[in-house]
Every structure is written in C-alpha cells, then in structure tokens.
Amino acid sequence: MALRLVQVNLKARDDVALGRFWAAALGWETGSEGPGITNLEPVGFDWPAPSALCIDLVSVPDPETVAYRAHLDLATNSPAHQEELVARLTELGAKRADIGQGEVPWTVMEDPEGNLFCVLEPREIYRDTGAIAAVVVDCADPQAMTAFWGEAVGWEVRETSEHLVRLRAPENVGPYLEFFRRPPGTTPLRHRVHLDVLPPRGDDQRTEISRLERLGARTVDVGQGKVSWQPMADVEGNEFCVLSPEAGAE
Template sequence: MALQLVQVNFKARDDAALGRFWAEALGWGVSSEGPGVTNVEPVGFTWPDPVAVCADFVTVPDPETVKYRVHLDLATTSAAHQAELVARLKELGATPADVGQGDVPWTVLADPEGNVFCVLEPREIYRDTGPIAAVVVDCADPRAMARFWGEAIDWTVHEVSDDHASLRSAKGVGPYLEFLRTPDVTVWNRVHLDVLPNRGDDQAAEVARLQALGAKLTDVGQGDVSWVVLADPEGNEFCVLGRA
C-alpha cells in the first residue's frame, strides 16, 4: 500500500491566467476539468505518471498574498539556459522576489499572483527531472517530515539531515520532494499536495494508514467531495484523491 504524489494544487484569483503562465513557463499543455479549474501537465502525458508532478490551479475568492510553505524549483541545463529562462519568465509576467536569499546562484521570482519560485543554476542531481527540479516545502523538522512522507508515498528517501531532506519516486524519475528547515514557518493553506492511491488500493484504507502514521482529518470547508483532506504532522494540508 502506498500513495503517488500526482500534483501541486494552487489556489488562484484567476485559474486560467495563472495556468497559462505556468504552462508557458514549463513548456506544458493546458486542460480543464470544469469551470474554475485549470490543469497543467506535459503534452501527451497520461495522468497519473511518476515522470511528472502536475499542477492544478483552482479559483477561490481573494487568496492571501503570503509566502506559502511550498514552492517550485525549476531546473536548468547551463548558465545560458538559466539566463534565457529567467528572461522569458519575466516576459511572461514573473517579477524578481526578495525572500532574504542574499547572494545565491539561483534566481528567485514570483509568478503573476505572487507565488514565489526559484530558477536554479545547473545541478547534476536535477539533470533528468524535467522542468520542475523539486517541490520544496518549508518545515520545522526535515527528519520527521521525511519519515512521514517516506512512509506515505511510494518515494525513496535520498538525503536526510537536520536542515534538509529529499525524496524521489522509487522509479527514479520526475522531480524531487524536498523539505527545508525554515525558521518562522508560515501557514500552508493556498498551496498543497494531492496524492492518489495506487491502482487497486482503497482510498479509505489509505486514509486510515496515513492517520496511523500521524496525519489528521481536516475540515477546510470542502463539503461532500470525492477526496479526503488531511494534515501531516506539521499541519500541512494535503488531499487524498479518489480513483474514478
């Protein structure tokens, strides 16, 4: 029994506009499962597939402008590629962002709705991840988060320290999921992860397994829906999707 990390869910003022930005940024395609929801995924991609963690953008009333606990790191293949990507993203509407990073080799930007992300300098570890190098989560205890998420999803723990932990699909494809120790961790309520039971596994059984690992059922006003909202041991909300 295990779960697959399938997408990052962004709450947006304008899902279609934000989805178009990220589709252009990643070189991916755009689709929609209904009004107010925009899906961004690789062209020709059959969901779900561990080669990519997709992005969903959902319109909600007046999402706050804060530094959320989760952000994307984008991969580059050379210094020239990094510079070209940063320039292209600015043309699409991204703006420079200062989160106290100081003098670093990566570039911090904010998308048109203020979601911060990083364009990394070339790193060998991310050479085969696709355009998203990593989904990064600020946390208080990377070791504890690696223990929980390593048990929760079908991903392999690659690195664990007091300051940083990283996981990747057991198939060795797609982006990394990373946990970064950060002082004064903020609330994570407009960007969250969605996970999906493997084919043949039962959603209710997976929810019970996650609760045994330390997750808690959470009410965010979701009402009667096909997914289950939980919070991990640090209070980060995530959704366990149901299979159609």
Template sequence: MTLQLVQVNYKARDHEALGQFWADALGWGVSSEGPGVTNVEPIGFDWPDPTAVCVDVVAVPDPETVKYRAHLDLATTSEAHQAELVARLKELGATPADIGQGDVPWTVMADPEGNVFCVLEPRPLYQDTGPIAAVVVACADPRAMAGFWGEAVNWPVHELTDDFARLRAPEGVGPYLEFVRKPTAETVWTRVHLDVLPQPSETHAAEVDRLRTLGATDSDVGQGDAPWTVLADPEGNQFCVLRRT
C-alpha cells in the first residue's frame, strides 16, 4: 500500500497569472482541470509520473501572506545558468527575498504572489532532477517527518540527521523531498501544501486509513463535501489525498 507525491499546491489570488509564472520559470506548460485551477506540468507529461512533481495553482479570494514551511528549490547546471535563470525570473515578475539567509551561494526569491523559493548554485546531486531540485519543508523534527512521509509515499531516505532529511522516489527520478530543522517554523502550510494520490491498485479509503495509523489526523480547511480528503501530518501540516478519476 502506498501513495504517490504528485504535486505542490499553491493558493493564489490570480491562479492563471501565477500558474503562467511557474510554467515559464520551469519551462513547462499549463492546462486546467476546471474553473479556478491552473495545472503546471512538463509539456507532453502523462500525469501522474514519478519523473516530476507538478504544480497546481488554485484561486482563493484572499490567500494569507505569512511565511510557509514548504518551498521549491530550483536546479541549475552551471554558474552561468544560475545567473541567467535569476535574471529571467526577475523579468517574469520574481523579486529578491531576504529571509535571513546571509551570504549563501544560492539565490532566494519570491514569486509574484510572495511565495519564497530558491535558485540553487549548480550541485551534482540535482543534475538529473529536472527544473525542480527539491521540495523543501521546514520542520521541528526531520527524523520524525522523514519517517512519516517515507512510509506514506514509499520514498527511501537518502540522508538523515537530527537537522536534515532527504528522500526521493524509489525509481531514482524527479525531485527530492527534504526536511530542514527550524524549530521556530510556522505550524501549518495552508497556502502551499502537498497532494498525494493512491496507486491504481489501492483505494482512497484504505490509504486514508493507513495514513491515520501512521499518525495523520483529519483536518477541516472548509473543503466541504470534496472528493479529496484533507489530513494533517504529525507536525500539523495539511495535505490532500486525491482520488483517481
């Protein structure tokens, strides 16, 4: 029994504009599964596939503007590529961001709606991930979070310390999922969250029950009678268990 990490979900005032920003930033395309939703995926992508964790942008009237625990790290292949990407992102509407990072080799930026992300300096580890190097989550206990999420999506742990954990799909493709210890991090991600999908051989109800046994709890974010289930991981971060259609 397992789930697939399929997308990072952003809440936005203007889902079309933010979706187009991320499509241009990643070199991907846009589509829409319905009103108020922009899907950002690699061109020609057969969703879902472990080679990419996609971006879903959903319109909400007034998304909160506090800092969130989850962000994207973008991969680069050279110093020249990093500089070119940063310049192109600024042209697309991104702005430099100061989160107290100091003098670091990566560049911290914010997208047009204020969501922080990082453009990494070239690192050999991320040369085969695609444009998204990692989905990064600030947390109080990386070991515990790696244990929960590793069991949830069946991703093996590649690195584990008290301060950092790194996981990746068992196929060895796509971005990493990383947990960084920041005890003062916000307690929830409501504007940026993860979406998971049961494998074809598994039922939605069975996977939701399994997540509860791993430590997930039910969460109400005003979703009403939705076809997906909203849960919270052991540190209180909401995520959605989608249904196959």
C-alpha cells in the first residue's frame, strides 16, 4: 500500500510569525504540536486527507537563504482575485520578486523570510485545488522523478510534456505535485521546503523505508537525533521525511 503525501515542511527563523503570514495568506488555521513548530491546515480539515497538503513550519537557528528547488503556487479564480491576492499578500509582508522570469501572467513573490512562491493567473486546471494549486519541484529529469514519486505515494500522472509532469492524488482532489525541468547548466541548490509522507496506520515504517530504498531513495542524517520520523533523499537528492504511522492517529 502506498505512502500518503500529507504535508509540506518549511524551515523558518520564526515559525510563529511566518505561520501567521501563511495562515492569513491561505485563509487557514494554526495549531502547534510543540515549541518551534506551527501547523497550518484548512479550517475544518480532518488530517490526513488527500484534499489538501498541510504545512508544518519548523523553527531552525539559521535557515539557508538561497534559491530553493521547491516552491508553492497559489491558485486564483479570476484576474481580479489575482490582483486582490497580490495586494493582500503585500500588506501582510510579502513582496514581488524578480528571478529573471520576464513578462509572465503569474506573479513571483517572496514571503517575509524570503521563501519564493507564485500567485498564478486563473487556470482551469486549478479551479478545484483549494488555496494551494501545486507544489513545484525543479529537477533535472521530470520523468525519473515522476516514476519515483508516483510509485512512492500512488499519485497519478494528469499531464506530461518534455519539461513538466503533473501528478495528483488518485481521488483527483487537492493540489498537484509538479516536476519542472530546470534549465541545463544550472546547479541544484539547498532548499527550505520538503515533503512529508505517512505510512497507512498499522503499516511498518521500516518496511516502507526499505521499499523506498528499492525505488532509488536513501536514508540521510540531517542531525535529527533520535526522532520518530526518518529523513530520506529521493532519486535527485531532494530531502523528504517518512513519518511514523502513529502520527496519523492524532
């Protein structure tokens, strides 16, 4: 049985302040499982479920301040909504960012800690995703990443091209997971954003880790010490965490 993709994990200097920003940006509510961790989820959401990927903001002493390999795309339903959302996010502390995108219909922004994200123009494909349209991962080989992640979490291909592959939960709800081919010659950089996956209740975490290793992932040590989750790296070295099945019982 496949793992469940349940949340996006974001490192933060100040998880509480950044949590307030993203809660207001998305219209979500906040919670906390302990000091240094702020949890965000849609109002009334029953975690875990495929209809949304929640966000965990985790405080770390010195998060890296470089370009990132994964970012969020936010959905809008009209040009007026896009304009209003950009204005509201600016009031909340975000600002527009120039990453060399040129003239494009979406707006590239950075949150108060410098994390890049995009406010998309209205697109039919994202009309039912909720506030987050997609988690976008820059990669060298979208097809290889799709083969790994599709098998790892059971998400299905909804669109594919030479430069982009879109996956979505088999229930066809919630945001997309997108793999975008980065320009040749660019160097992959460290990133603050990673994904968390959850084994089904009753499954053995070690068995799932072994399955991921057979798919091409590897376990990594990020200085986590003795914890209930296992950090891993996918086929292109992107970090993710395998949570304990007991986390789904909360």
